[in-house]
Amino acid sequence: MKIIYVGDDMNSVETTIINTAITLFAKKGYAATSIRDIASSVDMKSASLYYYMKNKKDLLMLIMDRYLIQLISGAEAELSELNTASADEKLKGLIKYHVRSHGNEQLAALVVDTEYRSLEGNDRIQIKQLRKKYEKIWTNLLEEGESEGVFHFEDKHVSYFAIISLYTCVAHWYRNSGRLSVDEVADKYAILGSNMVLCNK
Amino acid sequence: MKIIYVGDDMNSVETTIINTAITLFAKKGYAATSIRDIASSVDMKSASLYYYMKNKKDLLMLIMDRYLIQLISGAEAELSELNTASADEKLKGLIKYHVRSHGNEQLAALVVDTEYRSLEGNDRIQIKQLRKKYEKIWTNLLEEGESEGVFHFEDKHVSYFAIISLYTCVAHWYRNSGRLSVDEVADKYAILGSNMVLCNK
DNA sequence: GTCTATACGTCGATAGAC
DNA sequence: GTCTATCGACGTATAGAC
Numbered sequence: 001m002k003i004i005y006v007g008d009d010m011n012s013v014e015t016t017i018i019n020t021a022i023t024l025f026a027k028k029g030y031a032a033t034s035i036r037d038i039a040s041s042v043d044m045k046s047a048s049l050y051y052y053m054k055n056k057k058d059l060l061m062l063i064m065d066r067y068l069i070q071l072i073s074g075a076e077a078e079l080s081e082l083n084t085a086s087a088d089e090k091l092k093g094l095i096k097y098h099v100r101s102h103g104n105e106q107l108a109a110l111v112v113d114t115e116y117r118s119l120e121g122n123d124r125i126q127i128k129q130l131r132k133k134y135e136k137i138w139t140n141l142l143e144e145g146e147s148e149g150v151f152h153f154e155d156k157h158v159s160y161f162a163i164i165s166l167y168t169c170v171a172h173w174y175r176n177s178g179r180l181s182v183d184e185v186a187d188k189y190a191i192l193g194s195n196m197v198l199c200n201k
Numbered sequence: 202m203k204i205i206y207v208g209d210d211m212n213s214v215e216t217t218i219i220n221t222a223i224t225l226f227a228k229k230g231y232a233a234t235s236i237r238d239i240a241s242s243v244d245m246k247s248a249s250l251y252y253y254m255k256n257k258k259d260l261l262m263l264i265m266d267r268y269l270i271q272l273i274s275g276a277e278a279e280l281s282e283l284n285t286a287s288a289d290e291k292l293k294g295l296i297k298y299h300v301r302s303h304g305n306e307q308l309a310a311l312v313v314d315t316e317y318r319s320l321e322g323n324d325r326i327q328i329k330q331l332r333k334k335y336e337k338i339w340t341n342l343l344e345e346g347e348s349e350g351v352f353h354f355e356d357k358h359v360s361y362f363a364i365i366s367l368y369t370c371v372a373h374w375y376r377n378s379g380r381l382s383v384d385e386v387a388d389k390y391a392i393l394g395s396n397m398v399l400c401n402k
Numbered sequence: 403g404t405c406t407a408t409a410c411g412t413c414g415a416t417a418g419a420c
Numbered sequence: 421g422t423c424t425a426t427c428g429a430c431g432t433a434t435a436g437a438c
Contacts, residue, residue, distance in 0.1 A: 031232035048404050114315060117230055158389045161374050164365055169366030174254055188359045192397060249422050
């Protein structure tokens with residue numbers, strides 16, 4: 001499940017630049033990555049990049065915006081496919097989707113997760129809203145399960161943060177070269193998370 | 202439980218500079234924080250800071266090194282106090298200690314957690330070794346509990362990363378001004394984590 | 403589209419007065 | 421101890437040739 005953005009030409013220069021920026025931002029951080037770093041990684045001069053982008057800040061915004069919009073629409077699609085299932089099945093499905101997305105698009109997920117502090121003004125507000133929209137998908141599901149008597153948590157907010165942080169951190173430790181595939185990690189994690197909130201555990 | 206480093210004079214200029222650096226590194230990131238930023242926050246000129254430190258890189262190292270050494274020795278002390286307790290009690294104690302440390306020294310914990318990528322060469326190796334030493338405390342305890350038949354996990358590494366990431370992320374979301382005290386969060390989290398690996402759940 | 407050249411600010415760090 | 425002054429490197433971004 002490689003995420004393909006609508007309208008992307010995977011071989012275009014724009015896409016190469018964006019993917020290179022994602023790699024460098026994830027590895028060294030946005031502030032420590034210079035336009036010249038990105039340019040030399042794609043065998044161009046720094047001035048040439050400005051033909052494809054407005055400035056460095058907009059490049060970061062493009063990356064974060066795209067990933068979050070993709071993540072949200074994918075989560076909504078996943079839940080709508082499961083709309084007749086139990087809350088527990090929906091939670092497992094959502095966890096698997098989240099882990100797969102964070103595993104397959106690991107570098108972009110890392111940028112989204114670590115570079116929020118690099119945003120200012122309206123950019124920050126815009127990304128905050130997208131994050132809140134995604135969080136809402138999870139909290140709605142937890143509340144749905146609770147009102148159906150399927151889930152129980154001593155403290156809703158603590159459980160919510162526990163689940164969200166557990167699954168987001170996958171992007172920080174998962175290694176593609178490791179023992180487990182993304183799908184295997186997703187399956188194992190779905191059980192862990194379900195156990196955390198399920199009533200009859 | 203405010204962590205006091207041995208030999209610190211809490212009112213010294215050095216300490217003020219270090220605490221200011223921790224705050225700025227946590228908020229904006231190491232690369233995005235200039236020496237002039239730190240200096241103006243402590244009402245000095247940038248040149249004056251060099252009377253107290255060798256360079257910017259060493260300031261970051263000092264912060265990360267101190268926090269990790271403190272974290273490790275505190276965890277060891279916690280476990281040695283509990284050396285006659287069950288593995289489950291030890292795990293709960295370790296979780297509580299970790300959450301309290303990450304809650305009380307939140308900014309330093311964030312710097313340690315997010316600025317590893319800003320280190321190079323021997324600095325990186327040195328911090329990596331400290332992190333591994335701390336991780337070893339946790340994995341030893343999980344293995345001890347498993348061999349005693351108290352803990353069970355389908356996949357040791359996945360469970361280990363789940364627990365570690367769950368508890369480290371506390372530093373990312375905890376707000377001192379919020380509804381819960383650090384101790385309350387620590388207690389609630391200890392139950393969650395224990396449930397994840399306990400046999401008779 | 404990609405380049406060379408460059409403007410202009412800010413960076414980390416040092417020299418040396420007080 | 422703290423300052424002013426300054427160095428040289430490097431940052432983003434633009435102008436304009438090809």
